[in-house]
Amino acid sequence: xxxxxxxxxxxxxxxxxxxxxxxxxxxxxxxxxxxxxxxxxxxxxxxxxxxxxxxxxxxxxxxxxxxxxxxxxxxxxxxxxxxxxxxxxxxxxxxxxxxxxxxxxxxxxxxxxxxxxxxxxxxxxxxxxxxxxxxxxxxxxxxxxxxxxxxxxxxxxxxxxxxxxxxxxxxxxxxxxxxxxxxxxxxxxxxxxxxxxxxxxxxxxxxxxxxxxxxxxxxxxxxxxxxxxxxxxxxxxxxxxxxxxxxxxxxxxxxxxxxxxxxxxxxxxxxxxxxxxxxxxxxxxxxxxxxxxxxxxxxxxxxxxxxxxxxxxxxxxxxxxxxxxxxxxxxxxxxxxxxxxxxxxxxxxxxxxxxxxxxxxxxxxxxxxxxxxxxxxxxxxxxxxxxxxxxxxxxxxxxxxxxxxxxxxxxxx
Amino acid sequence: xxxxxxxxxxxxxxxxxxxxxxxxxxxxxxxxxxxxxxxxxxxxxxxxxxxxxxxxxxxxxxxxxxxxxxxxxxxxxxxxxxxxxxxxxxxxxxxxxxxxxxxxxxxxxxxxxxxxxxxxxxxxxxxxxxxxxxxxxxxxxxxxxxxxxxxxxxxxxxxxxxxxxxxxxxxxxxxxxxxxxxxxxxxxxxxxxxxxxxxxxxxxxxxxxxxxxxxxxxxxxxxxxxxxxxxxxxxxxxxxxxxxxxxxxx
Numbered sequence: 001x002x003x004x005x006x007x008x009x010x011x012x013x014x015x016x017x018x019x020x021x022x023x024x025x026x027x028x029x030x031x032x033x034x035x036x037x038x039x040x041x042x043x044x045x046x047x048x049x050x051x052x053x054x055x056x057x058x059x060x061x062x063x064x065x066x067x068x069x070x071x072x073x074x075x076x077x078x079x080x081x082x083x084x085x086x087x088x089x090x091x092x093x094x095x096x097x098x099x100x101x102x103x104x105x106x107x108x109x110x111x112x113x114x115x116x117x118x119x120x121x122x123x124x125x126x127x128x129x130x131x132x133x134x135x136x137x138x139x140x141x142x143x144x145x146x147x148x149x150x151x152x153x154x155x156x157x158x159x160x161x162x163x164x165x166x167x168x169x170x171x172x173x174x175x176x177x178x179x180x181x182x183x184x185x186x187x188x189x190x191x192x193x194x195x196x197x198x199x200x201x202x203x204x205x206x207x208x209x210x211x212x213x214x215x216x217x218x219x220x221x222x223x224x225x226x227x228x229x230x231x232x233x234x235x236x237x238x239x240x241x242x243x244x245x246x247x248x249x250x251x252x253x254x255x256x257x258x259x260x261x262x263x264x265x266x267x268x269x270x271x272x273x274x275x276x277x278x279x280x281x282x283x284x285x286x287x288x289x290x291x292x293x294x295x296x297x298x299x300x301x302x303x304x305x306x307x308x309x310x311x312x313x314x315x316x317x318x319x320x321x322x323x324x325x326x327x328x329x330x331x332x333x334x335x336x337x338x339x340x341x342x343x344x345x346x347x348x349x350x351x352x353x354x355x356x357x358x359x360x361x362x363x364x365x366x367x368x369x370x371x372x373x374x375x376x377x378x379x380x381x382x383x384x385x386x387x388x389x390x391x392x393x394x395x396x397x398x399x400x401x402x403x404x405x406x407x408x409x410x411x412x413x
Numbered sequence: 414x415x416x417x418x419x420x421x422x423x424x425x426x427x428x429x430x431x432x433x434x435x436x437x438x439x440x441x442x443x444x445x446x447x448x449x450x451x452x453x454x455x456x457x458x459x460x461x462x463x464x465x466x467x468x469x470x471x472x473x474x475x476x477x478x479x480x481x482x483x484x485x486x487x488x489x490x491x492x493x494x495x496x497x498x499x500x501x502x503x504x505x506x507x508x509x510x511x512x513x514x515x516x517x518x519x520x521x522x523x524x525x526x527x528x529x530x531x532x533x534x535x536x537x538x539x540x541x542x543x544x545x546x547x548x549x550x551x552x553x554x555x556x557x558x559x560x561x562x563x564x565x566x567x568x569x570x571x572x573x574x575x576x577x578x579x580x581x582x583x584x585x586x587x588x589x590x591x592x593x594x595x596x597x598x599x600x601x602x603x604x605x606x607x608x609x610x611x612x613x614x615x616x617x618x619x620x621x622x623x624x625x626x627x628x629x630x631x632x633x634x635x636x637x638x639x640x641x642x643x644x645x646x647x648x649x650x651x652x653x654x655x656x657x658x659x660x661x662x663x
Contacts, residue, residue: 001484001557001588002587002623006486006488018507019509021491021534021578023488023575023581023582023584026584029572029576030570030575083458088568088569088571088572088591089569089570092568095550095569099550099567100550100551101549101551103545104547104548104549104573106573107549116552149560194546194547195543196543196575196647197647206648271639314469347492353581354579354580354581355507355581356663357507404629
């Protein structure tokens with residue numbers, strides 16, 4: 001037995017308020033499980049942003065199309081790491097695929113994940129880049145030429161018929177992809193929402209709230225990446241594109257906020273037996289992360305900032321830099337807010353006792369597998385993967401609004 | 414066009430005839446009812462707790478830790494005893510009894526106390542166990558005689574079952590890194606012995622036996638007492654039955 005772990009638990013004892021069941025001192029789902037829904041949320045949100053171009057013909061956000069697909073892939077590759085690392089027996093993770101319990105929401109993870117990765121994201125990215133990869137390979141030498149040839153699966157056909165097939169395939173994949181993205185994050189919400197033992201989680205609204213917060217975080221992150229990466233790669237930020245994407249972000253935040261507000265009002269109005277301990281938890285343990293960061297800084301302030309650019313449209317249109325700065329602050333705040341949302345759901349759900357008589361506390365480790373350092377690494381990893389992906393499948397031309405890609409044609413077709 | 418119309422008409426009539434509704438009903442938890450009443454003659458274990466008889470001596474807690482090799486630290490329990498003290502002003506204070514701790518004598522003379530009692534707790538061995546439902550690998554399972562067990566060899570330690578248990582009955586064993594909880598001392602009961610906690614209880618506050626055997630002490634306990642279970646609203650159908658349970662207890 002790990003004596004250090006036992007000592008940490010002893011340290012927690014004096015911080016317990018009221019009565020909790022004796023097995024509840026340890027918070028079982030820690031920082032890694034906060035990171036997990038955050039990361040899958042970004043995947044779902046980024047994909048939905050990409051599908052705005054393909055399915056809904058929103059041409060203004062075309063520069064974000066490839067970037068959002070690559071972002072979704074980079075984050076999706078990291079998502080299972082958070083889950084597997086937190087298991088008591090990570091070496092047995094494959095059992096979840098070999099002998100899954102069909103009644104378990106968590107058992108579906110591997111299948112939903114594999115479906116989304118293989119049947120949606122990878123296929124879409126392949127079809128989007130196929131002709132480009134052939135073209136790149138022709139101009140390149142050495143390793144890059146080999147990589148692009150191999151990734152294109154040695155296809156060389158750039159004739160009209162095969163390009164037309166690419167377009168058709170893309171459309172089908174995106175149409176299948178939207179419900180799949182909903183499924184991916186809806187099911188993560190369901191993992192929590194279906195736990196009837198825990199009134200903080202147990203709500204039919206939870207999967208839907210998860211979904212909309214996913215859309216919010218994905219769109220905000222891609223906008224942020226676009227605003228940072230475009231100047232770095234020598235391009236000019238297209239304000240038409242950012243304006244439009246921020247519009248969608250604005251609506252998504254409003255829907256997300258309304259859903260969470262309805263959930264809150266509903267709980268307070270029903271006022272079931274757990275309401276006392278939950279309000280005590282919100283007012284003491286979660287006040288900073290829920291009231292200040294999630295609601296005030298993560299939602300209301302960005303909503304206000306974006307609203308200001310809409311209300312004083314003329315002044316903000318004249319001053320593009322000011323508008324850029326406002327958007328930049330807004331998307332960073334939203335990102336913080338969504339991470340806080342995940343924290344409040346996951347950690348908050350374990351802070352009160354199921355006896356409804358007391359509160360326990362969460363002490364974050366620094367080092368160690370459940371610690372802050374590893375979580376930061378997991379959050380940084382997708383950015384590193386994205387950097388590698390952009391080397392292999394550069395989205396710059398599209399981001400700079402130069403290259404004509406399949407996206408435009410399909411959007412127009 | 415006509416073909417399509419006929420198809421639609423047929424489809425709608427099937428939908429309205431109730432065939433589809435019957436199909437949907439299949440996913441509803443009808444299994445639980447079947448489990449609730451196993452055929453006579455089949456063993457179906459249950460546990461009784463007589464709240465009025467418990468004196469909070471904590472021998473059961475000690476016996477359980479010894480019998481089942483549960484870590485001695487005060488964070489891991491297969492069974493525990495809660496002490497409730499309700500004062501005349503209506504406030505209730507609850508604590509978990511610590512083994513080897515003398516009960517404080519001043520409580521007896523404290524006039525502000527309205528009532529005080531002990532409540533033994535353990536895994537409720539639900540007939541519809543949420544922990545079995547959520548286990549992603551089927552490591553938590555229910556035996557034919559109604560006992561919920563954990564397979565240490567296949568549990569991946571995801572702790573979903575710990576989250577799903579409304580009774581706080583599960584913990585992660587710090588040695589095996591797998592989920593753990595009360596098994597009704599399955600290794601003992603399958604040999605015809607009583608669970609360790611039942612055997613050591615000096616006041617017979619804990620009763621164990623086959624719910625299907627009409628003459629067992631367990632059936633007698635159910636017959637002679639007004640019975641309550643914990644958190645009945647969650648429909649987990651617990652098989653730990655309490656006599657004289659106070660409404661304060663959750």
